[in-house]
Amino acid sequence: MEKKFILFLTFASFSILHSQTIEEKIAAKTCECLQKTSNITNEIFRDCLTKPMGELVMTDKDPKVRESFNTVEGIQTMLLRVQAIVSKECPKLVPAIIENKDDIYYGKSKNESAQNSYIIGQDFMDQKNFKLAIESFQLALKADPNFVLALDDMAVSYRQLNDYDNAIKYYKKSLEIYPEGNFALMNIGVAYTFKSDYKTAISYYQKLIEYHPDNAEGYFGAGKNYFMLKDDEKALDNMFMAHRIYTDSKSDYAKDSEQFIGAIYQKMKSENKEDLFKKIAKKNNIQID
Incomplete structure (x- = not known):
């Protein structure tokens, strides 16, 4: 056996x-x-x-x-x-x-009409009626073009409809207003991953890491995309970083990062790169038992 x-x-x-x-x-x-x-x-x-x-x-x-x-x-x-x-x-x-820029850019719109349309759009999202949600967010943005939450949720709605090009379009609009926005940076990376544009996805995850070094999602997303590009070393390095943050914060996502690390290990072991795997683990202060 x-x-x-x-x-x-x-x-x-x-x-x-x-x-x-x-x-x-x-x-x-x-x-x-x-x-x-x-x-x-x-x-x-x-x-x-x-x-x-x-x-x-x-x-x-x-x-x-x-x-x-x-x-x-x-x-x-x-x-x-x-x-x-x-x-x-x-x-x-x-x-x-x-x-605290999140308080500024992730806050309610000062335009009452925009805020009301946004709330209606959120209700449609909860009902998974993303087409009507988009119409409501469009009304919100017409009243307040710099409403980051509406831009982000507009992008989410398009992504739920598998319209990744429009999702990316609105995430980019959001990032033009708030370049450090962790929500848009994380999710535009996801959209590019779905489009199999792994290099561009990594570029956004790297920005997420730069602005938010304590956010595990940047490292996890970069690790997944490096793995898709068959760059096992960078994939492992980033996944170890994600796993450390998930573990320190007692997040359930630590199970996902550990499973991914296991998959990388099996691949590297089959390629006789087990020593390299252990070397990268040691560099990240992780002990393998």
């Missing part, structure tokens, strides 16, 4: 050991970048911080510094520490208030 293989994933103890020097270098570059502009927004602040971070970490001679950047915890820990140094070194260049 053939013995069935069961993959168990556990997380090894996690520690980040990197010198203060790398953080100070990133903070110095961040301050230099911020000094070049007179109107510092939250977006400019984030770009000035993250761009030198990626460049300096990836070229650092200490492998532990580079490895720390391969995990969500590593990135977040470094971000917090660098922000603390920047606040001390150039406090006048740090934005006073970090706005």
Whole structure:
């Protein structure tokens, strides 16, 4: 009888050991970048911080510094520490208030007519009458063209009708208004996957990861599409990241990521790449039993 293989994933103890020097270098570059502009927004602040971070970490001679950047915890820990140094070194260049953009862009429309049409559209969606939902969302958008929730749900309705081109069209309109919108970024990736345009899907999942590094869906979506492109290494790397976040948040989706990792393992094992699989697992601080 053939013995069935069961993959168990556990997380090894996690520690980040990197010198203060790398953080100070990133903070110095961040301050230099911020000094070049007179109107510092939250977006400019984030770009000035993250761009030198990626460049300096990836070229650092200490492998532990580079490895720390391969995990969500590593990135977040470094971000917090660098922000603390920047606040001390150039406090006048740090934005006073970090706005919650979701509250702004995912809120109700200030136009009463648009909001009423949107509510009607949602009711039609609940009834799975997506054609009438689209008509209602069109009325909402006619009254308020920048109504992100209406654009997103318009796209969802088209996707439910398997009209992926129109779904993508409205997700793009949503992203023109709110580029960081996690809902549109995640779902436009899904739409491109359905169209078998895996490379474009990955590009949107990478944007989701960039804006929302603690959102597992970006890594999970990228992992699935890399797998479809037969890039098992990148598929596995992203799927491990998704699995870590799902596990840490006690999400039921951890079962899905573990099953996907198991499928990648079986494929790599059949291609005599089991050692590579274990190497990538170790890099992501995951122990294979």
